[in-house]
Amino acid sequence: MATIREVAKAAGVSPATVSRVLNYDQTLSVNEATRQKIFKTAEAMHYHKSRKTRKSKQKRLAICLWCDQDQEIKDLYYYSIRTSAQAEAKKQGLESQVIYPADPLPDPAALSGIIMIGYQQYSPDRLNEVKKSGLPLVFVDTDTLKLGYCSVVADFGQAMQEALEVFWGQGRERIALLDGDLDSNFDKNNLVDFRFRDYKKSLAARGQYDPDLVYVGNFTPQSGYEAIKEALKSGSFPKALIAANDAMAIGALKAFKEAGIKVPEDVSLISFNDTTAAEFANPALTSVHVETQQMGRASVKVMKDLLDDDEAGTYKVTFPTKLVYRESCPKA
Template identity: 35%
Template sequence: MATIKDIASKSNVSITTVSRVLNHDTSLSVTEETRQRIIEAANQLNYQTVRGRKKQLQNSSPTYKFGILMCQSLEEELSDPYFLSIRHGIESQCKHFNIEVNEVYRMSDFHLHQLNVHLDGLIIAGKIDESLVDTIHEQIKHLVFVDHSPDENRFDSIVIDFEKSTWIALEHLFSLGYTNIGYIGGMQGKHIKANEKREIEDERYVFFTKKMKELGNYNDAHVFVGEFTMSDGYRLMKEAIQKGNLPEAYFIASDPMAVGALRALQEAAIKVPEDVAIVSFDNVEMAQFASCPLSTIHVPTDTMGKTSVKLLLDRLQGRDIPLKVNVPTTFVQRESCGALAKTRHVPN
């Protein structure tokens, strides 16, 4: 495939000039003779601009057929939009590249005989057991994992650094003067087969516990673990309130859980952030519209989904080396952490 560098060499001008001419930059001052020489060179080399290639791709028949395996049931996906956003990212990127999404499987009722072995590739969102990975890989050569990396020496994957992300949340709370910090979170499930999961400790919980113990600030009475749902966030915060002696702040491992916790605090007339500060995780859409807008860790889930499609395409086009993409997270400050209130009350 011809490049801009090839055209520049053939027409004896700079790469920048070629790029600006082919992209119809009207601000470029160049003679008509030079412009025609560049265009003729591009035509001779059968060069297409990125815009032209995209247009040709969009107008062509589907090039590949992909499948998606979601490790969440539809009910779990709707109650926690984290994986819903990943799936939407996958589907929108497939549509952009005119890739046909033939199958969307769910581990809650998935059986191997359902797998379409004629798929060009399969994107798996969530955690599945290594033995199941091998079984699926026997049927479909190209697999990409999102939010899980079962074997980075064999498979492409897109993940976030949960340890680093949890530290961002804790460090923010520490910077505001909070030391007595509680935790509300869920257990992760690794699927072994349809409707069968093995519970594993969530990485946020593991790092929170480790770091708070290192700092001498860990209090087991302030740690609550259930399911990653709004209703369990509500239930666990109710338990904490009934115990009494709430900590100054909570790190809550998902926005839906935090929304449930906010409801429990509101019912008990406990104000956020005045009485208890909260930092949560995900930055799903509901976070900014909660009864107290949530300060939270932003996870670019849509980008994770889109990146999985690009990695799969890259594999199909010849890349042999597996890639592990670690997507960065960022902190989004809103009212629930108390930072804005502290700023407003700083004396002159």
Template identity: 35%
Template sequence: MITIRDIARKANVSIATVSRILNNDKTLSVSDETREKILKIVDELGYKPLRKRDVKKQDDKVENALNIGILLAYSEQDEANDPYFLSIRQGIEKECSEKFINISSIVRLDGNKFNFDLNEFDGLIVVGGIEAKDFKNLYNNRNVVFVDHAYEIDEYDSVISSFEKATENVIDYLVSMGHKEIGYIGGRKTVKRITSNEVIEIEDVRLQVYRKKMKELGLYSERNIYIGDWNPSGGYKAMKGAIENGSLPSAFIIASDPMSTGALHALHEANINVPDDVAIISFDDIESAAYLNPPLTTVKTYTEEMGKAAVKLLLERARGREIPIQVVVPTKLIIRKSCGGNDSDYSGYIFYS
């Protein structure tokens, strides 16, 4: 039986790309040559979607009938600047491809007036900060999974990463290494309202835990917090500001690897050595983190698995589960040279949260 995986392998593209082309996703940026190549391979191999085959299992019928939408609270530029959200979306698309679920549309909240009828979907996966009460008035279905944002509303499923425990672990680790002045660099966390395009700024959970934990330890200082954009430029400007303010902390927790890339550049420019002068621990573990100078100690987040988990929750809902579930995906701290420590720590010291 020919699958999307076979087509992707022969075309030398991702499974998600094949799926989105077959589903006529107009938001996909791909060349006409690649599109034609994939469609030609589809014809050559005689591929037929599962929904056109003779399906016997009831679960397969449910999956086969689902027509889902993905609602994204961020722009294509945000996705390009920070691969965190891109990886979540790719996880959703891969799992849908594996289960032959049709992704009807990918809708982004781009600041324009929202005029999309969400009720045409059998289910929705919402990625990023979207105001749930507002959303509730636009969609008359409980087949919804929110990813990367937890809500007080108890009707919906959600998938989040264990940033709270991870941040506590990072602070404990830095304190155990003798650091007392620990700074924080992070981005602005927002929640969007669909009906009004209003953007509400909220405090990121990592910053919340940082404030609480540092106060409990008697080490808190508001001057050690720097907030910028979620990209290398934002990290560069934040660290530049910290350097210019004087009394630079001996360690920093930085909320994303792209921000850490810019922060490291600012430190190098100022001839401040990492980790001898300033230790750095980041979040994400993007591919380039291990190849920075010095290699970046970072909290690995399993973003692709978050996307896959969202699809599985949505299927369970479609099959009749009524009780909402929240999945908290664990993280893993990977020790590399940017935080200092002993050489023996660099390759083997990890812990989960």
């Protein structure tokens, strides 16, 4: 009896595509010719669904990050996901190896699967390398379901909408965004960060999107400080600011303090991720809490499912978010 991987090879598509077609996944974007080819190939090869589990010969995971160790410590969001994934891997009897950008990817033969924290932040070469490995892949912090890969994400779309509605409820119509991009040749109207896309979509729907209110750093405190310091030179800063992460928000606080701008009296500030730094900033940051530890653990559980069940489909796990009110934007 043929396996999904054998059917995929014969049909010239990925195993994930075969699995989703044979499980009648309506969210999969695939043309009818390809769909029929998969069904005919599976029938010709006498493929039948089976719930038998398989055990991977290898029990070692690679956990990849797009940032180096220095930046990981400055933005504890990724640190929390990574360490939680490692702890869960150990609990599940799996070894794990952390791979930073400067590290070469281990020989695929020595691994059973790869967990990627992030997606768009990686170079095309790194993404191609992991995709060509042929190993099960799980992406954390980016929805890769339509690309044919399992993912673990937080509901950032709802979080951005909630942050905007808080400011609208305060009568603040001009709302700025402090976002990040790792490419120095970024397009400010089309940043890759998903928080920007949700921000732009919501404001554009109200006829309020203004690219001049988007300030860009690279997710570090220093870049947040420099972006806001430059923005303040205009002399007309909005009374509401959303920061893509706590690290840049802390840099923004420093720039505001130097300029004699009070938070939240002059500018209300909401950030994302609710790391430890948010609670101990001065003033303490109102921030979107993300279940980073649960996301890290879930990524390993999803991977374990892929390793143990040859018929496991492609799916997404989404965790809710919560706005934690503190001094930078008190609850009305």
